[in-house]
Amino acid sequence: MAVAQRKWSALPVPFAIEVPDRVPKERYYDPAFYRMEADLLWPRVWQMACRLEEIPEPGDFAEYEILDQSIVVVRAEDGSARAYQNACRHRGVKVVEGRGTLESGFTCPFHGWCYGLDGANTFVSQRRTFSEHNLEPGDIDLTAVRCETWGGCAWINLDDDAPPLRDYLEPIASILDAWKVESLRTEWWYACRLPANWKLAQEAFVEQYHVLETHPQLRLPGRYPSRQGSFDPKVFVESELEYLRLMSEGMAGMVHASDVRIAEGLAGIELPDEPRAAMDVWNRTLNHEVTRRHRELGHDMPDINALQDQGINEPMAYCFPHYLVLPMYSSASAYRFRPLGPEETLMEIWSLTRFPVGTERPRPVPPEVWANDDERWPPIPAQDFSNVPRQQKGLHANGFHYMRLSEKNEGHISNYHRVIDAFLAGLPWERLVPAMRSVNVHPLEVPVLDLEF
Ligand code: FES
Ligand SMILES: [Fe+2]
Structure with missing residues (x-):
């Protein structure tokens, strides 16, 4: 896995993304493609x-x-x-x-x-x-x-010529700084061995499209105004609370139990009858209360409404190629994906939360690695993990040639794959950095972008 010394001319990439919203299946299991990633991607990325x-x-x-x-x-x-x-x-x-x-x-x-x-x-x-x-x-x-x-x-x-970390990670680094992610500490740390390619594993988490089918318990009535225009603020609040409880179940930092309790304390809130206004009042009140309560506890806590006003109250942040931070209210989850083989991945999940400034925390202990179907997984990751091995198997079907992506909602998958291709083609850093800045963003519901390769 040495960093190859080469002239920067574009090398041919097998199974490259030719049509931006189609991903050739071989990228997820072909040993030569995996080898190219090992030689040309991993030795150069932060x-x-x-x-x-x-x-x-x-x-x-x-x-x-x-x-x-x-x-x-x-x-x-x-x-x-x-x-x-x-x-x-x-x-x-x-x-x-x-x-x-x-x-x-x-x-x-x-x-x-x-x-x-x-x-x-x-x-x-x-x-x-x-x-x-x-x-x-x-x-x-x-x-x-x-x-x-x-x-x-x-x-x-491993590349001495790589740009400094911050240059590489923008713009998401500045957004996560506004979230004060450096003040978060580990509450727990889990690990999963997934029988799937490392890219396939992370792609189960970077789009919203799967949520209603994969996580049917999150289909809650009343969270959004119905087509008939009926909207009941009380049903809305009940659904919001149920949603937060379901997201929180066993997942700590995904929506922290302390934030669920703060939300439950707002159950009697008077909301306007007009749906948009009601949602706005609910969200701003909850953001305000979470901010206030955590600051009272001595936590280094951002003002969530200020983040909202800047348009950076987003639930997911991608750091190319294998790390994600999912900030939600006071806390966050983080995911890291590492290849163990062409069709095997180690995924780690951290639950991160805030403690009073200056609190001594124990050193996190590396987790026992659980199988994807281990009964100890909380409901939401268990549901996500159930699809991943089936997808890895399904890709091998003779009649299946490429994934067809939603151009509007699954664009992130195309975008980061094409950045991988840019690494495999041996493009110089001055071409890679702008491309990475297009993918080091909030990945949900991102369209296919023109990356100018
Ligand atoms: S291998 Fe001999 S001292 Fe390290
Ligand atoms: Fe999911």
């Missing part, structure tokens, strides 16, 4: 490697694995997060595994070579038995990997 609360103190480290690469992210003495390729410069043993705390730098478990938190080699046992050219200063330090922090996370990039 990847969410760990949450910063996993490495609170100097010496704390977290291993991040992507494909055949292992990277260690460590908190250095100066408080910064650093990353290194997790391979001893002697004979390649991984210097750490999993998570933990280094008492005095890294010590390789094989022959005891040592490295500081800055990656510098500090000890070679039986040094005189090596020839000089194998111990050149600098050449025996841990190999540094680009590492930057944002949004409560450490991010890594």
Whole structure:
């Protein structure tokens, strides 16, 4: 998975997106396509490697694995997060595994070579038995990997020429900053092994079109005015509360129970009879109350109505290629998708919420990986997971050739696939960055865009 040195001319991409609202099925299982992603996409993209609360103190480290690469992210003495390729410069043993705390730098478990938190080699046992050219200063330090922090996370990039993280993540980074995502902390962390391609897995979550069929319990009467024009504010409020409870069930940060309780406290609210006005009063009152109550508790909480006024009260934020944040009222969920094989994905879900500023939180413990049909999954992800393996199987049907996307509602899927193609074609960063800015947005109900490739 080395970063190839190449001239920037467009390389042919097999199974490329030729018609923007059609996705060739081979992109989800063809081994050569998967290999191209491994060689040309993953070594160049910024990847969410760990949450910063996993490495609170100097010496704390977290291993991040992507494909055949292992990277260690460590908190250095100066408080910064650093990353290194997790391979001893002697004979390649991984210097750490999993998570933990280094008492005095890294010590390789094989022959005891040592490295500081800055990656510098500090000890070679039986040094005189090596020839000089194998111990050149600098050449025996841990190999540094680009590492930057944002949004409560450490991010890594294996490409030394990649743009800075913020340039790469805009405009969604500024929107999530307004949401104060850096103040969110882990409440729980789950993981699922899905028998599906990593792109297929994430596509179960980035459109709204599936919601009524996949999650029938969310079809609630009275949430929207009927065609006959009948609207009862009391039925509307009851439906809103039921919706929030269903979204919250087992999912914590999706709609946090504390916010459901705040909403329930507004059940007796007087609303106008006119539907739009009633919805507006309800939403603004709930936003205001959630903001006020969380601020009273000492949480670093954005003003949700101010976000609404700026047009950024959106329930989902996409960070190309594999990370999503779903802010809802006080809290949020976050998803990360990693390929384990052409037809296997590790999906992680974080429930994130707010705690009084300065509260000490325990280091999050990496989750046990559950199967997609594990009974412990809350209802909504269980429903989403039930479709994914069926879809991966269905794609293989001889008579099925491409997905046909809704040009208006499923455009995000086309858009981010075409950005992947731009990576596989080897386009230079100055062409990739504007394209990424088109997809690092709120992905729901986005149309197919002209990305100018
Ligand atoms: S492989 Fe690390 S000290 Fe030998
Ligand atoms: Fe869903």
